[in-house]
Amino acid sequence: MRWRKALVCAAQRLVSRPFSSTASYTVNSIILRSLKDHYLEVSKMTPPPLDFHISQKISPPSPYQVVKGALDTGGPVLRRVFGDEVVNVSVMRMVDIIPGGSADDYGNDNINQLFVHVDIAKPGQQDSLHLLCGMYPDALGIHSVSLRPKAESGGFLAVPSKYHGPVFEDVDEKIRDALHSYIEERGINESLFPFLQAWLYVKDHRNLLRWFKTVGTFVNDSHQGTLQA
Structure with missing residues (x-):
């Protein structure tokens, strides 16, 4: 089991x-x-062998670091600085936000599907860029992109106060590709998956x-x- x-x-x-x-x-x-x-x-x-301080048997790819106290909060798990930006990453399993889940839902496929919420903030900007992504062991896909007010907690599912953009699949392919390159440049890709999955196990x-x-x-x-x- x-x-x-x-x-x-x-x-x-x-x-x-x-x-x-x-x-x-x-x-x-x-x-x-x-x-x-x-x-x-x-x-x-x-x-899983998750050690944040010593051996780091499962650790986030550099330069991402674990947010202090993240195991005891619902806020971001990982953070890094990219130029003048601060990038926060929150995570949960897809199966955990689907009503009516049970123990049988935690098969190999379901525990290999994560929702990753990326928050990119810049100094002097009232809003930050939020990207909701689906992450798998070998792939990452963007579900939505929106601008939302900055929040100290970097909460996972903050409700947008403005128009939150078109359905991402309806966006021009060139824009979709460019946005994937944009987050890839900031280290948001499937290389984060092993750590985020182990993180959820330890938190559970x-x-x-x-x-x-x-x-x-x-x-x-x-x-x-x-x-x-």
């Missing part, structure tokens, strides 16, 4: 696990015990562990520390 699918299945087993009818257990204690069991199960899983792992702990604390705050590893 793939690492990502194992995480999803662990969470689903927690939800589907039937409560014991043993009178000696309260509902709270059953929930807390189940949360702890699944927390320990997930904590033993080994994420951290988020699921945090979820087990915070739900347990909410159910019974007198058990704080129960789910500590």
Whole structure:
């Protein structure tokens, strides 16, 4: 079973696990015990070898750098300077934004499809250039291009306040090719894929562990520390 699918299945087993009818257990204690069991199960899983500080077994191509604190936020993952521009890159899986997804959706094809949001900002400009791209292990395609107000967070799916441009497929082929060359020049291509995919795995792992702990604390705050590893 793939690492990502194992995480999803662990969470689903927690939800589907039937409560014991043993009178000696309260509902709270059953929930807390189940949360702890699944927390320990997930904590033993080994994420991809993503090391941001030392060996960098899977690292972003230079000169991109990991945005500090990005694992704990919904903002950009990677950043670089290109001339006087600041380029931010955010990422999520295509399957994660399709309603009704399940563990079975995390097959090899789906986990190899990423949405990459590129934000290019210039000094003195009120707007930044936003490009939404589909990224695969061996290719990258642009879905849309728009100008949007700069935001400190560089949020992934900021809503445009102005006309956000034509359907990209309807744009003249020469312009499409030129825009692909434009982002390629800034290092936006499939070479980012291995790092971004591993990044999502590690973030999923951290988020699921945090979820087990915070739900347990909410159910019974007198058990704080129960789910500590």
